[in-house]
Amino acid sequence: MTTLYDAIVVGGGVNGCGVARDLAMRGLEVLLVEKGDFSMGTSWASSGMIHGGLRYLMSDVHTTYKSCKDAGYIRSIAPHLTFRIPFLMPVLDDEGLKGRVNLEGADALFELYDRFQPYKGGKAHIRFSPEEVARIEPLIAKNLVGAVITDEWGIDVPRLCVLNALDAKRHGATLASWTRVTELIREGGSIAGIRTLDELTGEAGEARARLVVNCGGPWAPELARMAGARIRLRPAKGVHLILDRRISNNGIIAQALDGRQVFVIPHENVSMIGTTDDDFFGDPDDIPILEDEVKYLLEAMERVIPGIRNARVIKAIAGIRPTLFERAKYEDDLTRDHRVYDHEALDGVRGFVSLAGGKLAAYRVMAEETADLVCRKLGCKNSCATHLQPLPGGEEIPDAEELAIRYGQDPYAVSRLIFRQGARAMQVLDMMREKPETGVYVCSCDPVTEAELRFAIRNEAVRRPIDLISRCRIGEGPCQGHGCLTRAAEIFGEERRLSSSEIRREALWMMREKWRWRKEILGGAQLVQEELTRMVHRSLLEREEGR
Numbered sequence: 001m002t003t004l005y006d007a008i009v010v011g012g013g014v015n016g017c018g019v020a021r022d023l024a025m026r027g028l029e030v031l032l033v034e035k036g037d038f039s040m041g042t043s044w045a046s047s048g049m050i051h052g053g054l055r056y057l058m059s060d061v062h063t064t065y066k067s068c069k070d071a072g073y074i075r076s077i078a079p080h081l082t083f084r085i086p087f088l089m090p091v092l093d094d095e096g097l098k099g100r101v102n103l104e105g106a107d108a109l110f111e112l113y114d115r116f117q118p119y120k121g122g123k124a125h126i127r128f129s130p131e132e133v134a135r136i137e138p139l140i141a142k143n144l145v146g147a148v149i150t151d152e153w154g155i156d157v158p159r160l161c162v163l164n165a166l167d168a169k170r171h172g173a174t175l176a177s178w179t180r181v182t183e184l185i186r187e188g189g190s191i192a193g194i195r196t197l198d199e200l201t202g203e204a205g206e207a208r209a210r211l212v213v214n215c216g217g218p219w220a221p222e223l224a225r226m227a228g229a230r231i232r233l234r235p236a237k238g239v240h241l242i243l244d245r246r247i248s249n250n251g252i253i254a255q256a257l258d259g260r261q262v263f264v265i266p267h268e269n270v271s272m273i274g275t276t277d278d279d280f281f282g283d284p285d286d287i288p289i290l291e292d293e294v295k296y297l298l299e300a301m302e303r304v305i306p307g308i309r310n311a312r313v314i315k316a317i318a319g320i321r322p323t324l325f326e327r328a329k330y331e332d333d334l335t336r337d338h339r340v341y342d343h344e345a346l347d348g349v350r351g352f353v354s355l356a357g358g359k360l361a362a363y364r365v366m367a368e369e370t371a372d373l374v375c376r377k378l379g380c381k382n383s384c385a386t387h388l389q390p391l392p393g394g395e396e397i398p399d400a401e402e403l404a405i406r407y408g409q410d411p412y413a414v415s416r417l418i419f420r421q422g423a424r425a426m427q428v429l430d431m432m433r434e435k436p437e438t439g440v441y442v443c444s445c446d447p448v449t450e451a452e453l454r455f456a457i458r459n460e461a462v463r464r465p466i467d468l469i470s471r472c473r474i475g476e477g478p479c480q481g482h483g484c485l486t487r488a489a490e491i492f493g494e495e496r497r498l499s500s501s502e503i504r505r506e507a508l509w510m511m512r513e514k515w516r517w518r519k520e521i522l523g524g525a526q527l528v529q530e531e532l533t534r535m536v537h538r539s540l541l542e543r544e545e546g547r
């Protein structure tokens with residue numbers, strides 16, 4: 001039996017989840033389809049910031065304005081997911097007069113940026129002397145002219161995607177993760193639906209809709225070709241390095257060898273160095289991370305933080321920005337604006353629209369513009385309310401100290417739970433009160449309890465154990481999943497009544513996926529530990545399967 005929807009949204013990154021939520025909130029029947037888990041592509045590999053785009057002020061001020069304004073809306077609908085990141089730009093004195101000129105220029109640029117800070121709840125910039133910088137950040141190189149600091153905001157991007165998808169479901173949408181689109185259904189000059197393959201069950205399916213929305217990110221041109229339409233992107237690869245600790249409570253900007261700006265930021269319980277920006281002509285499903293890219297980022301940060309290599313790099317991640325096509329521009333100078341494509345007007349293909357380009361900080365307004373077009377084409381008169389209604393858990397932020405006392409739990413663990421779940425944290429704590437054995441930590445890095453995993457499995461569209469990484473950040477800290485991912489797979493198996501061999505197979509698959517992001521940075525004792533762990537997992541799996 002084929003289900004008929006008003007709209008099918010293809011792509012479960014932040015744009016697709018945002019579009020699905022907006023359309024569902026306007027009363028449309030929506031299907032959201034994603035070939036992996038929600039956020040697993042470009043969104044997952046982003047820098048995790050809803051920033052205004054300071055560096056676009058000189059060339060693309062509209063993008064800065066739009067990003068700052070939407071960042072304010074995102075903070076209001078998901079206050080529990082966001083955290084302040086003061087950004088420090090130190091200027092070194094090894095450039096003589098040029099360094100002093102650079103400091104004056106940075107001060108003037110940040111003063112201009114101050115005009116946009118109220119939109120996102122940021123504070124005005126401050127200029128520091130070398131002595132003040134040394135007190136704030138003792139790790140920074142001593143040969144300073146001075147520094148400037150401004151305000152930005154970080155966010156848990158995977159949970160942002162998941163909460164948008166869950167809210168879409170709350171408003172009637174159907175979610176289909178781990179479901180690949182194999183074909184678009186054509187009827188004359190119209191796209192009438194999709195044919196799919198469930199990656200977990202192998203089951204083929206079909207869904208029809210009045211309109212299909214392409215939110216495929218770097219995969220969008222491929223889906224457009226399937227429709228007989230055209231999208232031109234200039235994909236750019238961005239690589240980040242993840243350190244095993246927070247080396248600072250501030251973001252710190254540095255200049256790379258080629259003059260580009262890179263940074264290190266505190267991101268939850270780790271630090272992130274990023275990012276590269278290089279044209280990419282390969283397969284977005286297979287993004288290599290080169291040794292040169294790792295060295296490029298470390299060399300840039302080492303100039304400003306001489307002891308940066310004392311921290312352990314625990315993984316490297318790469319993603320593809322679906323940047324709009326422009327020729328004869330350096331990657332850094334490409335627009336970060338977006339475009340909504342009406343393929344009926346552009347290519348004569350009815351029933352098909354696309355969203356491409358843009359920035360994380362503007363995802364909500366991008367989704368709104370896309371939903372506006374969809375509604376005009378479908379005759380829906382309802383307006384957008386995604387900036388007014390909170391995402392699940394965003395209704396209020398409970399007091400961590402008060403909840404810790406009430407439930408007899410560690411305040412830090414409760415604060416981390418609130419960060420992910422917001423107002424829904426009390427539901428998890430109630431589970432722990434009812435069954436105290438579920439209060440045990442499965443992963444002590446963050447920390448994550450068994451109760452939180454079971455809550456996510458039951459309530460957050462989890463289809464595979466690996467989905468728990470985006471739901472709860474399990475295995476994302478210094479441990480990188482050694483031990484805790486196996487237990488997470490066991491808990492998932494208990495909830496889903498899987499056999500022991502199925503559980504072991506899922507655990508091994510998770511370890512393989514984590515290996516993809518570690519293989520370029522491992523060496524010495526780290527590599528030995530990795531091989532030992534992989535051998536143990538493989539031997540356990542083979543024993544279960546009777547080999």
